[in-house]
Amino acid sequence: MHVTIPFTQDLVDSFGSRYVLYSLYLEGFLFCKVRYSDLHKWNEKLRRQFGKSVPPFPRKFYLAMTNSMAEERRFQLERYLQSVGANPIISSSELFVCYFKNLQMDTFGIEEQKANLDIYLPNGRKIRIDVQTSDSAERVLEIVAHKLDLHRELTGYFSVFVLQHHSTVLKRVVDFELPYVTLHGMNNGSLTLEVRKWYMDPSLDKVLFDSPASVTLLYLQALQEIDRRWARPTNEQLGKLESLEKSGNYTKFLELMQDVQQYGCIQLDLCTMDHPEPDCEVLVSVGNGELHCCVKLSNNTTKDIAFKVNMIRCWQVTFLGADLEDRKPPDDQKLELRFEYNAAGTWKWIVIYTKQAFLLSSCLKKMFSEELLKHTKDSLEMQIEVPDFTKARTSSKSHRLVVPFGKSTERSKISPRSNINGPFPEITEEDL
Template identity: 50%
Template sequence: MKMHFCIPVSQQQPDALGGRYVLYSVYLDGFLFCKVRYSQLHRWDEQLRRVFGNRLPPFPPKYYLAMTTAMAAERRDQLERYLQNVTADPRVIRSDIFTEFLTLVQLHTLNITTKNVALAVCLPDGRSVMVEILTSDTAERVLEVVAHKLGLHPELVGYFGLFLIRCFPEGKLSVVKKLADFELPYASLQSSEVENCKIGLRKWYLDPALDSMLMDCRAAGDLLYMQAVQDFEIEWMKPTQAQREELKALQKKENQTKFLELSREVRHYGYIHLDPCTCNHPEPGCGALLSVGNNEISCCITLPTGQTQDIAFQMSSVKCWQVTFLGTLLDTHGPQRTLNQNLELRFQYSEDSSQQWFVIYTKQAFFLSSCLKKMISEKMAKLAEENSEMQIEVPEQGRSKKPPSQPSQQKDYFNFLRKSKMKKAAGDCVWGTLTEEGL
């Protein structure tokens, strides 16, 4: 599954010999991830090719003459596409070569040395778990440490994730981003310019039916209960009045099992809510409150007249989407950490034989895209499991066995664009039926 890498800016820097080189600012999910030179990425690509060969996407070629402005822009775009495509292969991103390089460039960019530190990881009930880690430990490693400390069964760790979460005094919260497995939580926390940010532990699936996979583990059940209570208190869940009263009574009795059973019947249980934003439907400038989960995008739209409309977009009818960076970087020669968050996510929706684009203007466009991809991957995993159960091999004497056909290549369902590239790429994002390989 491709990741949200982009290189919106590059800078020329003097080298030790009096010449100049280009330093590329690489962003992941809209946040500064690292700054690297072309030569560093080229050596990394060579190391990866010794292991993975032609599995890798093409790497931008070297230029032996001075680059023009157009050539420099083209290389930046090519490096951006390379980083997006190289992360589409799970075997590559799980390799030591991949992780070790990205660990080093993250540390180097932020001038962080490898040392022991204590990291506070917030739980949904407001408590924090203190873990002893290295500054160079990845999110995958930190998650394993936290899970071990909580007594979470190792096979269930993948149902949870570490998130960058912004906390507000009144108890509200905003999920800023999901940390990728190879990100360094310590570095991400240091580099973020978002106020009151913490590293938080939350479940990372959007199909409520998956709760059943975790209920036999006491630690997992405790975490699900904590998050359900938190979502109830901050009004991410939408219970009826009768459900609300019953949930309060069960919470007071600390009856976790019954609380979770009832929660799964509540509207928007297990959904992730985004901060208030705007959209273009049914007319430009409408306010929007989005929540994502259970294979749908739920949107409460406030019209200019003050009236509200509730719309649910089913993921089975979402044909493609793209995140577009509309703004410019602030202080491009300074220590910027986040993009000027002038972002939009637009998705193509098919209903009753008609198609239209729905545009959402939100600072959380990258995180919203991650949620959409998560729902797609969960749906594909469920379909694959159902198909494998239906396929029963019946031996036939003399029957010729054909090798399994290769899945057709599908166009990617997600694009990241900058405003200057919108017209060029507007027609490049339509996909048909997805396959697991397409993710």
């Protein structure tokens, strides 16, 4: 979860007292506005419930703040909220979720009431669901899963995303975030909500093969990736995929997709990078353990560069400049993601300038977590021994396996079909 406070406002209340209003951005977009005093009261409640697990709260100033003091407080509040949000026990609590639900609704002037919300599938099909404006992304996903006959235990492999023009992925909607309010707050008629898989390791597809609804969702997204040229099958692979599509064998289709270049990746819009030379135009695809960059050089040639995630030491996202207003459209956001990479034994900082920097950071975090879980599982499997029942029973340690829970030659001729076999076509618009 990326929480930032890039902007503040100096205001005067009805009693003539001056105060600062902090603009909280979640995953790069305005989430809510809040006063220091309100956060302080909330912190006191957190400390009563969670004790020392709550990080220190920025201290009060009893005299007028200088500019440097105000900047220090802004930075400390940002760090505090990031730390609180990183604690899964706190961030999943009712005290946390309800507080930010109310803040988000109050900031955008949304009342709690019944509403319709349109959720799209990767093939462009719209599902209209009945929700409360206060329903979280987690709740919205559960409603959609019920409509699609997707087992509740599998929803963790999917998530709700905000897309622009049905093609540019802008952000993942965080579980406690309110999709209805988020869409309203972003104030852009070209934005839609779409259900997509939320893992960066394509090999995890096989975990979902026993679920017809999951297979259908994965299949639709695979078609979308080919159609947009995010995934790039060879001519031979394309012929086999077309044959499997016609036969309706979606599981085999997905198994073959495992070998397709850049399958399962999210491709960013065209952006710029400072490597291997300044101001290069670049198409960035993230997934399957790497950042794949197709770079256009100053001599009009192109070069493919793959940055392996396990060679990245750290990264950070930065807002560039202070001219971003709360309601500006995403296209005007000035962001950069810089990462430190080990190339041939030498550490080097590489910078990507993209409005999707927070999405890119989320994908990097997801890949790191999947790699960590994979190594943990492999390590634990090596430690498991077959018990010797011939020996006397003694107390022994048990090992618990950790399972991950939600890793071109020509334009594809494959296009999404509305009459595919599976659970989704049985649902009519009237049923929804």
